Amino acid sequence: MTEKKTQKPRFHNWKMPEIKHGRLTKWNWMVQHPENLKLGKNTDIGAFTYINALHGVEIGEGVEIGSHCSVYSVSTIDHKQGRVTLGAGCRIGSHSVIMPGVTVGKNSVVGAFSFVNHDIPGNVIAFGVPAKVVKKIKK
Numbered sequence: 001m002t003e004k005k006t007q008k009p010r011f012h013n014w015k016m017p018e019i020k021h022g023r024l025t026k027w028n029w030m031v032q033h034p035e036n037l038k039l040g041k042n043t044d045i046g047a048f049t050y051i052n053a054l055h056g057v058e059i060g061e062g063v064e065i066g067s068h069c070s071v072y073s074v075s076t077i078d079h080k081q082g083r084v085t086l087g088a089g090c091r092i093g094s095h096s097v098i099m100p101g102v103t104v105g106k107n108s109v110v111g112a113f114s115f116v117n118h119d120i121p122g123n124v125i126a127f128g129v130p131a132k133v134v135k136k137i138k139k
Contacts, residue, residue: 017039019039028048029050032052036073038056039059041062044063045065046065046066049069050069053071053073056083057073057086059086062088063086066112072098075099081100082101084102084103088107090109090110093127097114097116104120105121105124107123108120108123112127113129114129114131116130117130
């Protein structure tokens with residue numbers, strides 16, 4: 001007789017983090033304009049990630065963002081601005097940059113060190129500078 005192991009949810013006791021404008025959370029990531037951030041349950045944001053939510057950032061349920069990432073809803077260099085949406089279950093590799101107005105679709109994976117300056121559809125793997133879709137994810 002084989003014994004079936006029950007896998008515990010990744011975030012059994014996940015709680016909404018306390019986020020203050022321009023201050024590090026207890027996990028060492030930062031948000032500017034947290035009043036414009038919509039954070040889904042069971043998200044995991046890596047240390048030293050920076051989120052500028054001036055024009056809105058929505059992070060879906062179960063999203064994973066690696067360490068040292070930057071998510072910008074405004075760019076002071078080229079004056080672009082726009083809401084950023086990270087769809088449920090997507091994963092953003094460490095040291096990646098998400099630019100204003102970009103949507104990363106549900107369950108997509110953005111490889112580490114990627115520069116995302118255009119929308120990435122759902123259920124794909126994308127990476128590079130700029131990020132390009134390289135493969136569809138089979139369900």
